[in-house]
Each structure stands twice: as structure tokens, then as C-alpha cells.
Amino acid sequence: MTVSPDLDLRFREAASTLGLIDIGYDLVESPIGELLVATSDRGVASIWFDPDPAEDLERLARIGGPRVLRSPRSVDRARRELDEYFAGQRRTFDLDLDLRALPPFTREVLGELARVPYGETTTYGALAQRVGHPRAARAVGTVMNRNRIPIVLPCHRVVGANGSLTGYAGGLDRKETLLELEGARS
Amino acid sequence: MMTAVAIPPFERFYEEHRNDVLRLLRGRLGADRADDAFQETFLRALRAYGRLEHGEHLRAWVLTIAQNVALDVLRRTRPTEELAETASTDSRPAYAELADLTDGLGPKERAAVVLRYGYDLSYDQIASALGSSQDAARQATSTGVRRIRRRINS
Numbered sequence: 001m002t003v004s005p006d007l008d009l010r011f012r013e014a015a016s017t018l019g020l021i022d023i024g025y026d027l028v029e030s031p032i033g034e035l036l037v038a039t040s041d042r043g044v045a046s047i048w049f050d051p052d053p054a055e056d057l058e059r060l061a062r063i064g065g066p067r068v069l070r071s072p073r074s075v076d077r078a079r080r081e082l083d084e085y086f087a088g089q090r091r092t093f094d095l096d097l098d099l100r101a102l103p104p105f106t107r108e109v110l111g112e113l114a115r116v117p118y119g120e121t122t123t124y125g126a127l128a129q130r131v132g133h134p135r136a137a138r139a140v141g142t143v144m145n146r147n148r149i150p151i152v153l154p155c156h157r158v159v160g161a162n163g164s165l166t167g168y169a170g171g172l173d174r175k176e177t178l179l180e181l182e183g184a185r186s
Numbered sequence: 187m188m189t190a191v192a193i194p195p196f197e198r199f200y201e202e203h204r205n206d207v208l209r210l211l212r213g214r215l216g217a218d219r220a221d222d223a224f225q226e227t228f229l230r231a232l233r234a235y236g237r238l239e240h241g242e243h244l245r246a247w248v249l250t251i252a253q254n255v256a257l258d259v260l261r262r263t264r265p266t267e268e269l270a271e272t273a274s275t276d277s278r279p280a281y282a283e284l285a286d287l288t289d290g291l292g293p294k295e296r297a298a299v300v301l302r303y304g305y306d307l308s309y310d311q312i313a314s315a316l317g318s319s320q321d322a323a324r325q326a327t328s329t330g331v332r333r334i335r336r337r338i339n340s
Contacts, residue, residue, distance in 0.1 A: 001209040003224070008204070011225045020232040021196070057195035067235050068195035 012071045022065030024074025027051055031086050031181075032174045035151075037075045040064045043096030044078050046148040049170040063100065063148075082151065088181065091118040093152045105131075109143045116157045119182040123161050145169050151178065190240035199235075199244055200228060206245070207252045214256035223259055227252040230317075238314045243307055247315050250304075254297050287334055294318075295330035302327045 016024050023045060025038035036051035037044065038060050045063050048056060060068045077095065084090035099107055112130045116122050124137040124144070133139070144155040150170060156178040160166040168175035179185040194202075207227055211220040230251050284304050288296040294316060301307045301315055313323040 001205050001212065003204045003208050007208075007221050007224060010221075011228050014225055014229060015232055018229065020229065022236070057197055061195040065236060066193045066195055066238075067232060068197050069200065069232075070197055 009072075012069060013073050015069055016071040016074045020067065021069045021071065021074070022067040023060045023063065024069055024071035025056075025060060026070055026072045026075045026079070028075065028079050028082055030082060032170070032177050035082070037078050037082070038063075039074050039078060040098045040100075042098035042100065044149055044152060045098040045100075047078075047082075047150055047152060048148070049150070049174065064098070078152075085151070086181070091182075095152060097149055097152070105133075105139070106143050106146075109140055110147065110153050113144075113147075113153055113155060113158065116154055118154075119184045121157050121159045121179070121184055124158055124166075125161055127158060141167070154178075157182075157184070191242045193235075193238050193241040194244075196232065196235055199231075199241075199248075203245055203248050204228070207248060210249055210252050211256055214253075215259055219259055223252070223255045227255045230255065234314045234317050237317070239310050243311060246304075246307065247301075247311065250297060250301055251315060253300075254293060257296075258293065288330065290337060291330050291333055295326045295333065298323055298326035299330040299334070 015021050019041065023038050023040050025036055028035045028037045033049060034051055036046070036048040036056055038046045038048075040063075046060065057068055081090060081093050081095060085093070099110065102110070108131045109127060112127055116127075124140045125134070128134055128136040128140045131140075140158075144158055145167065147153055147155045147169065150156065156168060156175045165172050165175050165179075176185065204224075208220060208224050211223045211227070214220075215223055227248065231248050234251075284300050288299050291299065297316060298312055301312045302309075307315070309320045309323045309327070312327065313320045316323055316326065318326070
């Protein structure tokens with residue numbers, strides 16, 4: 001006996017509407033591949049490239065609690081804003097973020113990162129300087145690499161001092177595509 | 187040292203047991219009423235899930251919740267004799283074995299007794315299933331047993 005897609009969706013929507021889940025997630029199509037987008041009652045908790053259900057569910061539970069459920073409705077708003085961004089119709093995101101459990105330095109760096117404007121780039125060193133630790137470029141790089149909400153927190157806009165792309169957790173191709181989309185690279 | 191079985195993310199738990207839950211509910215309630223009961227079962231499970239202390243016996247746990255949901259539905263809509271008939275038509279899992287004995291109990295006491303003696307769950311698991319404290323779970327179980335004894339002896 002198999003649960004029909006309709007019944008399945010009804011349960012998932014009810015769970016989300018009643019506020020019974022810690023983390024709701026869904027897969028979102030994008031020009032840089034499928035994204036796993038997850039939200040909590042505080043906001044967007046993660047956006048991951050190359051979704052892998054075998055590991056992602058446990059990672060999500062570690063962020064927000066064991067009540068992790070796939071629920072299209074819970075990511076509706078994030079999905080809409082991402083769609084608009086990829087269509088070139090949105091330059092800033094208007095989403096709350098769940099940065100729970102991140103160390104103070106990480107939050108500070110991500111806070112500065114959020115201010116880097118659409119279509120512009122900055123460097124790891126400049127970002128380090130802006131959080132008051134001018135010698136911490138490498139630590140800033142680590143924060144970028146572990147950024148669990150890429151695209152919305154635009155770590156793709158951070159490049160090496162010589163202008164090279166340097167690195168991206170989702171792969172350099174994706175970084176380049178995002179910068180091209182924003183007109184920051186020709 | 188023994189480590190407790192980790193509580194899986196709800197999605198995994200749901201995917202693993204949803205078909206069994208639907209099967210049980212269809213058997214009890216028929217296809218028409220099973221859908222609402224299915225949703226209610228997993229919403230109840232979701233409400234209690236954050237309070238689980240380990241991931242053992244989750245199948246028994248969710249089937250017991252389903253059984254209670256089905257009983258609630260039947261109680262609302264059917265005379266009691268049909269209820270007994272329905273219960274006797276299946277392959278008699280633990281909750282059905284105890285169905286006759288626990289028939290006169292309130293829903294909470296019935297669930298507590300079935301979980302304790304039908305599934306051998308610990309009081310903290312029963313507390314999670316009932317959404318109550320461990321003390322309340324223990325209390326419900328012993329009250330239930332006392333009532334059954336009284337009825338058998340009378």
C-alpha cells in the first residue's frame with residue numbers, strides 16, 4: 001500500500017502550516033543546478049549545492065532539530081526570491097536568515113559579506129579589514145568556504161587580491177556563473 | 187557503554203513508516219476515512235517527536251499512535267459492537283491482543299498499557315508518545331492495569 005502524492009503533500013503542508021517542524025526543506029531548480037533550500041521559523045537556514053539526501057537530512061537536524069521534513073510550502077518565499085534573482089529581476093534578498101549556533105566571528109564576517117553589493121566584488125583581505133581583523137584573510141576564506149547560505153549571503157562576490165576567483169564551495173564554475181549573471185564579469 | 191539509537195530526522199522516519207500506517211488505518215477505517223486519520227497520526231507523531239529520547243521502537247510507537255487515532259474515529263462514528271468486530275479481523279498485533287482487555291479504559295490509559303505491555307516500551311518513550319511527563323505515563327499505566335484487574339475480578 002502506497003501513500004498517494006496528494007495525501008503525502010497534504011500532510012507536509014499541514015505540518016508546515018501548524019508550525020510543527022524544526023526545518024522544512026525542498027529542492028529548488030536553478031541555472032546552477034538543483035539547490036536544497038531549508039528554512040526554520042527564524043528564516044533561511046541553508047542553501048546547498050548538489051543535494052544528497054543521505055547526508056543532508058542529518059546535517060539539517062544538527063542545525064535545527066530532528067523534526068526535519070520536506071515541505072514545498074516552507075520554502076515558497078525563498079524559492080520565489082531565488083527565481084527572481086536568477087531571472088535577473090532581483091538584486092537584493094528580503095529574507096530572514098537563521099544563523100543559529102554560528103560563532104561570533106563567523107556571524108560578524110557574514111554580516112559584512114551581506115553588505116557587498118550586487119554586481120561588485122571584494123577581496124578576502126578587505127573583508128577581514130572591515131571586521132577589524134586585517135590579518136585574518138585566511139580565516140575569512142574559511143568562513144566563506146563554510147557559508148551555509150550561499151547566493152543569499154554572497155560569498156561568490158569575494159575574490160583573491162589579484163582578482164582571481166580563488167575558490168568556491170560549490171565549484172568555481174558556479175562562482176563564475178553567478179558573477180556573470182550579476183554583470184560583475186564579462 | 188551502550189549508546190542509544192539515534193533519533194532519525196523526521197523525514198526518514200516518515201518515509202519508512204508511512205505505508206504501514208496507511209495500511210493499518212485502511213484496515214481499521216476503510217479507504218475514505220483513512221486519509222484524514224493518516225494525517226492526524228503523523229501530526230501527533232510530529233508533536234511528540236521533539237521529546238523522544240532515543241530512536242528505538244519507532245515503528246511500534248507510530249503504529250500505536252495510528253491505532254489510537256483509528257479508535258478515536260470509530261468511537262465518534264460507530265456503535266461499540268462494530269468496533270470489536272473490526273478489531274478481530276486482522277492478524278492480531280500486540281495492540282489487538284490487548285484490545286479486549288483494554289477496552290474499557292480511557293484513551294490515555296489504554297495507550298499507556300498497550301505501549302508498556304504490548305510493545306515493552308520504557309516510560310520515557312510512553313511519555314513521548316502520549317505527550318506527557320514520565321510520571322504521568324507511569325501513573326496512566328498503573329491506573330489502567332488497576333482498572334483491568336478490577337474488571338476481571340468483578
